Amino acid sequence: MTARRVGLPRRPAASGRARARPGSAEDGPDVRAVMRRQLRQALLTVGAMAGLLVGVPVVALWVPAPGVWVALSMGVQCVWVGLAVLHLRRAERLER
Amino acid sequence: MTVAVLTGIAFVLVLGVMVGAARPRRSSGVSDFYVAARTVPPWWNGAAITSEFTSAAACLGTAGLIATRGGPMLWYPVGAAAGFVVILALVVAPLRRSGTYTLPDFAEWRLGSARLRQFATCFVLLIGLAFLVAQLHAAGIVVRLLTGLPPWLGWAAVAAVTLAVALAGGLGSVTSVQAVQFWLKLVVFLGVGVACWWMSGTRPVSWFEEGYRGGTAELAGSGDPSLPGVLTVLLACALGTMGLPHLIVRLYTNRDGHGARRSIVATQAMLALFCFVPPLYGLLGHVHVSGAAADEIVLLLPARMHPGLVGELLTGLLAAGAFAAFLGTTGGVLVAVGGAVSASLTRAGVRAFRTAVGAVLLAALVLTAVTSPRASVALVLVGLSLSAATFCPLLVLGIWWRRLTAAGAAAGFALGGGVTVTIVVCAEAGVKMGALTSYPAPVAVPVAFAAMIGISLVTPGRVPRGVGRMMARMHLPERLQNPRTYRPSLPGDRSSP
Numbered sequence: 001m002t003a004r005r006v007g008l009p010r011r012p013a014a015s016g017r018a019r020a021r022p023g024s025a026e027d028g029p030d031v032r033a034v035m036r037r038q039l040r041q042a043l044l045t046v047g048a049m050a051g052l053l054v055g056v057p058v059v060a061l062w063v064p065a066p067g068v069w070v071a072l073s074m075g076v077q078c079v080w081v082g083l084a085v086l087h088l089r090r091a092e093r094l095e096r
Numbered sequence: 097m098t099v100a101v102l103t104g105i106a107f108v109l110v111l112g113v114m115v116g117a118a119r120p121r122r123s124s125g126v127s128d129f130y131v132a133a134r135t136v137p138p139w140w141n142g143a144a145i146t147s148e149f150t151s152a153a154a155c156l157g158t159a160g161l162i163a164t165r166g167g168p169m170l171w172y173p174v175g176a177a178a179g180f181v182v183i184l185a186l187v188v189a190p191l192r193r194s195g196t197y198t199l200p201d202f203a204e205w206r207l208g209s210a211r212l213r214q215f216a217t218c219f220v221l222l223i224g225l226a227f228l229v230a231q232l233h234a235a236g237i238v239v240r241l242l243t244g245l246p247p248w249l250g251w252a253a254v255a256a257v258t259l260a261v262a263l264a265g266g267l268g269s270v271t272s273v274q275a276v277q278f279w280l281k282l283v284v285f286l287g288v289g290v291a292c293w294w295m296s297g298t299r300p301v302s303w304f305e306e307g308y309r310g311g312t313a314e315l316a317g318s319g320d321p322s323l324p325g326v327l328t329v330l331l332a333c334a335l336g337t338m339g340l341p342h343l344i345v346r347l348y349t350n351r352d353g354h355g356a357r358r359s360i361v362a363t364q365a366m367l368a369l370f371c372f373v374p375p376l377y378g379l380l381g382h383v384h385v386s387g388a389a390a391d392e393i394v395l396l397l398p399a400r401m402h403p404g405l406v407g408e409l410l411t412g413l414l415a416a417g418a419f420a421a422f423l424g425t426t427g428g429v430l431v432a433v434g435g436a437v438s439a440s441l442t443r444a445g446v447r448a449f450r451t452a453v454g455a456v457l458l459a460a461l462v463l464t465a466v467t468s469p470r471a472s473v474a475l476v477l478v479g480l481s482l483s484a485a486t487f488c489p490l491l492v493l494g495i496w497w498r499r500l501t502a503a504g505a506a507a508g509f510a511l512g513g514g515v516t517v518t519i520v521v522c523a524e525a526g527v528k529m530g531a532l533t534s535y536p537a538p539v540a541v542p543v544a545f546a547a548m549i550g551i552s553l554v555t556p557g558r559v560p561r562g563v564g565r566m567m568a569r570m571h572l573p574e575r576l577q578n579p580r581t582y583r584p585s586l587p588g589d590r591s592s593p
Contacts, residue, residue, distance in 0.1 A: 031564065031567055031568045031571060031572060034571050034572060035496070035567065035571050038571060039496055041185075042185040042186050043185075045181065045184075045185040046181070046182055046185050046186060049178055049181045049182065049185075049334070050334075053174070053175065053178050053330055053334060054327060054330070056171075056174075057168075057171050057323065057326055057327065057330070058323070060167075061307075061308065061323065064307050066166075066167050069167045069170050070170060070375045070379075072170075073170040073171060073173065073174050073371070073375065074371060074372070074375070076174045077173070077174060077177055077367070077368040077371040078368060080174075080177050080178060080180070080181055080364055080367075080368065081361075081364050081365050081368050083181055084180070084181055084184050084360065084361045084364040084365075085361060087181075087184055087185055088184070088357055088358065088361050091189070091357065092354065092357075095573040
């Protein structure tokens with residue numbers, strides 16, 4: 001166990017690196033912070049998705065034109081792509 | 097017609113074998129065999145993921161439903177694509193970084209229970225079989241409808257080619273086969289659809305019936321044109337996609353979490369390209385084809401619109417595209433399920449993998465033979481509902497919640513999966529269960545989440561040791577990983593610590 005810890009002091013503690021040590025149940029506070037930031041972003045994306053996924057078919061109740069339905073269903077697909085690109089960029093920025 | 101159709105099918109089958117064999121994998125180790133040695137760029141992997149996902153249900157079933165049941169079915173492809181937004185936001189990067197190859201692997205690694213792994217493998221097998229039977233039945237329908245030959249010839253053709261490709265090179269060769277098949281499928285379905293539209297001259301004046309209305313649902317709420325029925329299917333698609341065994345295993349063909357995320361974004365874009373197909377065929381099918389089953393409408397369309405040589409040629413192209421869809425999904429599911437089953441039963445090895453692949457395919461063929469042809473969308477939705485009620489809570493809670501325990505996960509699997517299976521079996525047997533029969537997902541998914549959280553909270557002693565280390569490994573980017581926490585998956589490296 002002592003031998004396995006030799007490498008640890010060489011890492012600067014404040015650089016935001018993982019401070020999780022093998023065999024210990026505790027990890028550094030930064031893992032929790034990373035998780036919290038990523039979870040907040042993920043819930044934002046999923047929330048927007050869920051709102052649209054339920055909202056658009058419900059709103060369509062009041063627009064009984066089939067042409068509009070076809071356009072809406074394709075428009076939402078484009079929104080998914082936009083949402084995915086946005087989430088990718090934000091999630092990667094959070095990891096920098 | 098028979099000549100054109102058989103030529104198209106034969107072309108796709110030969111292409112499948114050739115592309116699979118032309119890139120002989122260095123399948124020296126087990127890891128190569130499973131995961132294509134992680135040398136696949138995101139857009140190529142994205143095409144493979146899309147190819148697996150746009151199965152018979154997406155190519156034939158949804159368009160047929162739009163034609164027969166009207167506007168509410170337009171939301172099905174939207175829900176299917178929404179599943180990838182959920183995967184991207186909640187699952188993909190942490191799951192890739194966990195370094196586990198299959199869903200049962202993840203369950204065992206995260207919760208430290210070999211028995212939970214075996215329990216999870218049962219559900220992987222069930223979901224996989226639902227997908228395989230849907231593809232085989234659809235292949236039978238194509239052969240019977242377009243050539244008049246017995247349907248088992250279609251099953252046998254799909255089974256033989258996928259078995260050959262899977263045995264020859266595992267996921268590596270399947271990736272290249274699928275990426276090629278996606279582009280083939282996209283070009284064929286869009287091309288034939290646009291050609292039919294353009295040559296029809298008159299724009300279709302009669303739109304399908306708009307608006308929600310009461311209707312009968314098939315399995316797992318599919319084809320129900322009422323608003324609650326549509327929302328049920330959307331929920332099952334959005335949450336169930338993440339638990340499909342053949343999609344998750346694809347993440348390991350990327351080098352790291354970043355690459356896996358980018359693959360999912362590429363998938364999203366390619367699905368958006370493919371989303372023109374169902375409404376296009378639905379509109380044309382509603383006008384020109386009447387009195388056919390949902391899965392048959394797309395196939396009958398060109399011949400009904402243009403009797404003669406042009407119609408025959410277009411039908412041959414469509415048959416080729418449809419077989420590309422069957423081969424893509426069958427290959428991906430077979431390799432993923434075979435890998436999960438063989439790793440659960442024995443030590444992972446090439447021989448065990450090959451045996452498992454053969455056994456799973458045989459089981460699917462037997463199930464196809466003893467059941468009557470079902471709508472592909474219904475069968476795929478059974479798989480998606482089951483996955484939404486089992487693997488979705490496991491993945492979401494396992495990745496984001498430290499206090500999940502093996503007992504909680506097992507309870508959630510038993511309740512969520514049990515409720516779904518019971519509802520589907522009762523609906524098949526004709527037992528009336530009221531509204532439950534039509535809407536399994538809104539019942540089973542909350543039940544599964546509640547059971548996992550509740551039982552985990554009352555068994556705090558069973559939270560696995562080293563959960564902080566696992567969280568660090570899943571959530572920290574690779575370059576920040578503690579070198580001892582992060583283990584790049586090496587050949588023979590099994591996921592359990």
